[in-house]
Amino acid sequence: MKLRISHETVYGYDHPIRNLVQSLRLTPSVFEGQKTHEWLIEVSGGIRGPGFRDGAGDWIEGWTVRGPTDEVSVRISGRIETRDTAGVLRGHREIIHPTTYLRDTKATRADKGLEALAAGVSEAADTLDLAHRLSAAVGEAIAYRPGVTEMHTTAAEALALGEGVCQDHAHALVAVARLRELPARYVSGYLHSTIDGESHDAAHAWAEIHVEGLGWVGFDAANRCCPDERYVRLGSGLDAVDAAPIRGVAMGNGAERLDVAVQVEEIAQ
């Protein structure tokens, strides 16, 4: 699929801020399923700082805004060509040892509910099958419903609620996979449309599980599938905070408002 992506995040501040520093993980991954033709990151009033590829293969870019200013926008526009690799992250260069992704964070810490969910999956033919079953189990256990959970909801809390959004599904799948001693991580990116063709127009998240012999394989428990050509992968981490596309801190006090607009369109052949 050929996709055109535009993604704008606007931060508004009650009182002007100075010295805003951001770390952006907003550039598509390089692997067989993605080929980026054009990609532009702009931060209003910003200076492009250091850019580098980290050990997980993500392109990180630092930006600073000296200010003072009461509004900062982060604007992404680009064109990318995707193809279906059945969820397998083939040809992705990274050097972090998969075992590192067996570590817990606050968002993915296990509780009785997650332990029961992980233990409930049995009779898997092999690791890949186990991963599929875990993903399906998470999809069953947490119904998609926006507005009931928030940024800081943990996997355990979302499971107890039985409802949540893609972030909660991804956290829960990461948690149960780790309980079964499978390295797992949180992935952030974009989605063109859900499987029934409905356009998505929002940032998306899913999980990757490390399968011996195959490497990292993506699982979208929320949409009960593996990422295919409708997905654009940006980067990964131990949880949502660790994989966040934008992290930033500014000097100043007062409230911050946030406005996000994402568009993922297919370009006609």
Added chain:
Amino acid sequence: MLSRTASNLFWMGRHLERAETAARLLDVGQRITLLPNTELGYQNEWNSLLQASGTSMIFAEKYGEATQEKIAEFIFFDRENPSSVVSCIEKAREAGRIVRTALTSQVWDALNVAYQELRKIERTPRARIDAASLTDFTTAHTSTVRGAINATQLRNDGWHFMNLGYGLERADATARLLDVKYFVLLPRIEFVGSGLDSYQWQVILRALSAHRAYHWAYGGDITAGRVADFLILNGENPRSLITSLYESVWQLEGIAKRYGDTVPTNARDKAREVLATLQNHDIDMIFDEGLHEFLSWFIREIGTISNLVHQDYLLGSA
């Protein structure tokens, strides 16, 4: 020099000077309470002095009517009063502790001893303390610190920032004190020789530790015009507006010379400009313009210079 270091040195100077101002207020305050509270309202005298330090509201809310004990407690010991001697010495010592390595051991010892002694006095039953000894205590210790600074510190940028803090604080304190009582300095016919005016002028002079110096400088009768001239334009009076500002400009010139062309000099330029204005005035011109208007203008300008010091040197960012 790190901006934070300079900032701490600057505020160390300001707080030491502020502690000294508080001690003088204490002296005057307790003197006022010794006078019979006549219909002429000595209580108001006291209150107006508190207004000068911007703390009369806090005092009224917490203590109500002024007595000598309450005044001593408020001006010397009260931590809720940000301008009390204890508050100021504590803040100065804290600032000094943070930049310990920028101070000579003599300065640090003097500052630290002042603080430790203060803690001792705090633990002493109040009944055994008289206000005069508190004033003496404060001026003795702040003078020791000041002396140690001038005798032992390197004449580097840090020294300039400390003394700049002293100078701007002193200019501000004198101007505020004058502004609160500006009306008694206006040359008016009706009070002349009534005893009231002369008494109020003395209160002001005493608050600035300037009553003896005044006589040295002018001799003869105390008149409104001379008092105002002494406190505003007299270059020999160490607390006059012109002396405080002159010394602040001198510190800023030192910093500007040391740092060269690449560092902004907005504070220096502004201070020069205000000083020039002051130098071009005589006391009649000031009265003609309006004493209150003149003092308000001056206090605003000192605030501006302080802000520019912050922007030029203490922010440290591009």
Added chain:
Amino acid sequence: MSHYNEMYEHDRVREPYARLREWVDTMPDDFRQMKQAEAEALFRRIGITFAVYGEGGDPDRLIPFDMMPRVFEQAEWRKLERGIKQRARALNAFLRDVYGRAEIVRAGRVPARLVFRNEAYEKSVVGVVPPRGVYSHIIGIDLVRTGKDEFYVLEDNCRTPSGVSYMLENREIMMRMFPQLFRQNRIEPVDQYPELLRRTLESVAPAKCDDRPTCVILTPGHFNSAYYEHSFLANLMGVELVEGQDLFVDGEFVYMRTTQGPQRVDVIYRRIDDPFLDPLCFRPDSMLGVPGLMDVYRSGGVSICSAPGAGVADDKAIYTFVPEMIRFYLGEEPLLNNVQTWTLWKDEDYRHVMANLPDLVVKEVHGSGGYGMLVGPKSTKEEIESFRKKIEADPANYIAQPTLSLSTCPTFVEQGIAPRHVDLRPFCLCGDRIELVPGGLTRVALREGSLVVNSSQGGGVKDTWVLSE
């Protein structure tokens, strides 16, 4: 158990101690008390109130100073020095490896789990090679002696070992109080340490730095228990002592806020822990760090000493593999011994330890400061049994070691001198060269018979001498 007394060789008082012995014997009691009081007053005056890192306790407390020096002969020291430098090289090679291809794990010499699931292993710096490949620039190696030629390493400190200010101040005060001792004995100086440290830091400036590097010391602030040491070192090195708020990121570099505007910083000797370095990379709630610092570091715009993630090399579980590292990376045999260590997550070790608790020392894997540990031979039955329950609840959290027969040194007590147990922390510097000043921090357990030298539990410090030839 018999303990090696460093004062004697067979039954004869050793040469350097012989002179000290004479010094002690001819010292009148009141003179000694006067000198002791003088030393204390000096320590208090310079404000060296300080707790060895992680021990907590009252920040305004003085650590007792023992005026009786501990002495090494040149030959003894040479041997130690070789062993310490060998260890320092291996630890840095290990760090370079585990943040790269992790050959030692691939070769099956160190279990993957111990490295990659370790809290101190920093995922975010995998693939980042700091200048000269050095991750840990100041390594404090805790040593004990059990015999004339027997030294054991208790622990490696690869992050931000503290105590070096004591090494320097102890010497300063001894020289000031007893100049004649230094005339009689030829003692190697240690006061070049700050200069060597500055040189070491400058030698690891990033490639992007094209001028003389600007180094700073980053402190959590004046409320920190080791603040004295931070400002002491900054002063002697002639570098700025900064807090997080003094630094900021602009574009590709880090700057400090000065009265003359922003000044670029090339090397940061940080005395704050990894999780607080940068809220954009680690703990988002940290107020001590510098937002964006890690991005600048990872793209080669600034050097951080020690490098983030260096802590994975000094973990108590990794400790058992240091001899293996020396063989694997250097192809050498270890010159310094490790203490035999049983890791309680192994069944076999667990059984051995539980059967022999009264004879062993048991420590928490992540504990420090002598807390959370059991010294079997010095504990009551009740203490042992209550500790046993703690181990049973979480065996993987513990390691056990035999009780070592720590050497003693003569130490001033109420009546003259008496032997007391000691350990040693030398400070090894790693930059373009590996350097070790002849000396270190000797800690002494002042209570008779005690083996715990931590200052929070009745430990004191001594000046440490290395005699020249």
